[in-house]
Amino acid sequence: MNLNDQVRQFWEAEVCGTSADLIGQFEPYSRAWYEAIEAHRYAAEPFIHAVAQFTRYRGLRVLEIGVGAGSDHLQWARAGADCYGIDLTDAAIETTRQRLALYGFSSQLQRHDAETLPFADGFFDIVYSWGVIHHSQRPEAIIAEIQRVLKAVGMFIGMLYQRPSLVAWELWVRHGLLRGKPLRSLHDILWHHMESIGTKGYTVAELRSMFAAFKACQIDPYLTEQDLRRFPKWLRAYVPRAWGIFLALRVVK
Ligand SMILES: C[S@@+](CC[C@H](N)C(=O)[O-])C[C@H]1O[C@@H](n2cnc3c(N)ncnc32)[C@H](O)[C@@H]1O
Numbered sequence: 115m116n117l118n119d120q121v122r123q124f125w126e127a128e129v130c131g132t133s134a135d136l137i138g139q140f141e142p143y144s145r146a147w148y149e150a151i152e153a154h155r156y157a158a159e160p161f162i163h164a165v166a167q168f169t170r171y172r173g174l175r176v177l178e179i180g181v182g183a184g185s186d187h188l189q190w191a192r193a194g195a196d197c198y199g200i201d202l203t204d205a206a207i208e209t210t211r212q213r214l215a216l217y218g219f220s221s222q223l224q225r226h227d228a229e230t231l232p233f234a235d236g237f238f239d240i241v242y243s244w245g246v247i248h249h250s251q252r253p254e255a256i257i258a259e260i261q262r263v264l265k266a267v268g269m270f271i272g273m274l275y276q277r278p279s280l281v282a283w284e285l286w287v288r289h290g291l292l293r294g295k296p297l298r299s300l301h302d303i304l305w306h307h308m309e310s311i312g313t314k315g316y317t318v319a320e321l322r323s324m325f326a327a328f329k330a331c332q333i334d335p336y337l338t339e340q341d342l343r344r345f346p347k348w349l350r351a352y353v354p355r356a357w358g359i360f361l362a363l364r365v366v367k
Contacts, residue, residue, distance in 0.1 A: 117251040117312045118202065118227055124310035126203045130182035130245075131155055143212050148183075155185045161336050162186065165362040166242060166271055168193040174239035177263065179228045179256065179272075180246025184210030187221060190242070197221035198238070200228060229255040233263045243272040245360075248314045257324055261367060270328070270365040273336075277304060277315025280341035281359035321361060329366045336360040 115123075132142075137154045140147035156162065166186060172194035181187045181199040187210050191197050197214075199221050201207050207223050214221055226232055228243075229252050241260045247253045253274075260270050276282075282300045285307045290298035304315045316324070318333050325331045337358035342350050 118229070121249050121251075121310040121312060122202045125182075125201075125249075126205050129203070129205045129209045131185065132183050132209070143209070145216060148213050148216060151183050152185050152188070158339050159336075159360075161362070162244065163189075165273070165334070165336075165364070166244075168195075171195050171240055175237065176240040176242060177231075177233070177238045179231075179241065179243035179260075180206075180249075181210045181223065182206050182246075184213040186242065186244055188213055188217065188219070191219035191221060192217070195240070198233075199223045200226040200231070202227055228259065231259040231263050235262050236265045236268075237263050239265055239268055241268070241270050241272075243270075245273050245275070247272065248274045248316070249310050249312065251312065253314065254324060258327075261327055264367045266367065268367045270325075270363065270367070273360050273362045274321060275304065275308070275313065275315040275359055276335060276361045277301065277317065278357075279315065279335075279359040280344075280353075280357045281308070281338070282315055284344065315359070316361065318361065321363065325363070325365050331366075332364045334362045336362055 131151055137150040140150055168189040174195055176190050176195040176197055178187050178190065178199040181201045187197060187199050191214055199210060204225055207225050211223050229250060241264055247256050250256055277300045282304055286300055286303045289303055289307050290296055304313050321333055322331055335356050335358045337353060337355055338360055341358050342353060345353060
């Protein structure tokens with residue numbers, strides 16, 4: 115089975131961000147379920163709004179790659195964007211489709227692997243992708259496709275995982291050090307123990323070189339709950355942001 119088939123199998127089993135452990139027990143696809151997903155997401159990752167800035171792109175054509183449960187897709191729709199979305203899984207597409215319909219919105223959604231985007235050159239004003247590209251077998255192919263489908267003045271907004279980061283080091287302690295395998299690299303640890311198989315993490319310099327064909331690339335690290343969970347509350351404010359697992363990007367074509 116190739117890597118993206120395994121990635122697909124993993125995310126088909128449970129749509130990202132919908133686990134009952136995170137959001138509590140609700141009837142799937144009900145309004146209460148979707149609202150619990152939304153409440154949990156923006157409580158855990160409030161900085162998404164500062165990075166995505168959904169409301170600045172009213173009337174523009176936005177493609178979201180890897181819609182997952184559709185939380186951010188709903189924000190794009192609410193903000194008045196002309197929405198398109200893809201995901202590797204039927205589960206994500208159906209969850210997002212029903213979610214938008216519940217609130218009276220729609221989007222052109224389809225299941226597709228982002229390594230080849232089914233859109234014409236220069237079609238989108240914005241391509242958005244939060245926590246997706248690092249799961250794919252060929253992230254560079256996705257980035258090349260993003261560049262192709264963006265208009266000349268288009269913009270990519272998104273997030274990829276950072277290596278090293280506190281989350282990566284914690285996984286290394288658990289799956290490397292404590293199992294007598296301290297020489298396992300962070301790359302290998304993320305690949306095998308961070309969500310679907312084959313997950314990658316990048317340094318800021320690596321991301322800059324992956325987006326080198328773009329004009330300008332702003333990269334900001336963010337700490338997440340998962341980075342901070344081993345720290346006592348009083349210490350959290352002093353942990354450097356640069357150690358966070360999230361690298362948020364705003365990239366001008
Ligand atoms: C960690 S979830 C993130 C979902 C959503 N963006 C969010 O932030 O909640 C990763 C999603 O990316 C999708 N995905 C992974 N590889 C993909 C690919 N090559 N093409 C399209 N979607 C992909 C998965 O199916 C999954 O829904």
